[in-house]
Amino acid sequence: MRETTLHRTTIVLAALFVVVAVVFGVLRNTINPPRSEQGRQALLGAELFREKGCSDCHAAESTRTKVGPGLKGLFDREKLPVSGRPVSEENVRKQLKDPYENMPSFAESLTEQEKDRIIAYLKTL
Numbered sequence: 050m051r052e053t054t055l056h057r058t059t060i061v062l063a064a065l066f067v068v069v070a071v072v073f074g075v076l077r078n079t080i081n082p083p084r085s086e087q088g089r090q091a092l093l094g095a096e097l098f099r100e101k102g103c104s105d106c107h108a109a110e111s112t113r114t115k116v117g118p119g120l121k122g123l124f125d126r127e128k129l130p131v132s133g134r135p136v137s138e139e140n141v142r143k144q145l146k147d148p149y150e151n152m153p154s155f156a157e158s159l160t161e162q163e164k165d166r167i168i169a170y171l172k173t174l
């Protein structure tokens with residue numbers, strides 16, 4: 050009899066623990082939804098886009114030309130706006146390192162990781 054009570058108490062406590070854990074998990078994800086790794090990279094890329102001065106010459110939310118072409122929807126296009134090269138990570142990377150015409154090179158001022166982050170951001174535009 051005593052043993053059964055103990056057993057029941059254990060089960061109830063375990064069930065309670067599971068319920069509390071699930072509720073906390075749900076609450077935490079609601080307040081602070083987990084981002085995908087790609088989302089995190091894009092967020093860091095957005096910061097770099099401002100800090101490194103891309104935004105001085107490029108609009109992110111339109112296709113209008115500032116100094117360089119607006120980059121909205123860049124990865125939805127078939128061709129890069131000025132060079133006409135196919136849109137690809139590789140060609141954007143090339144533009145940053147060895148620009149097509151008048152854009153300054155970022156070969157020295159962006160690490161490979163920073164380029165990855167900027168590209169992740171450009172894909173969200």
Ligand code: HEC
Pocket residue numbers: 098101102103104105106107116117118120129130131132133134141144145148149150151152153155167
């Ligand atoms: C001083 C102005 C300036 C800055 C800063 C600048 N760009 Fe540009 N960008 C240009 C110009 C001008 C072009 C047109 C092509 C060229 O001159 O190479 C261009 C073209 C581009 C293109 C299209 C290339 C193509 O093949 O059509 C992309 C993508 C791009 N820039 C991304 C960036 C990113 C990302 C940054 C920041 C790391 C950046 N640019 C910083 C001026 C700038």
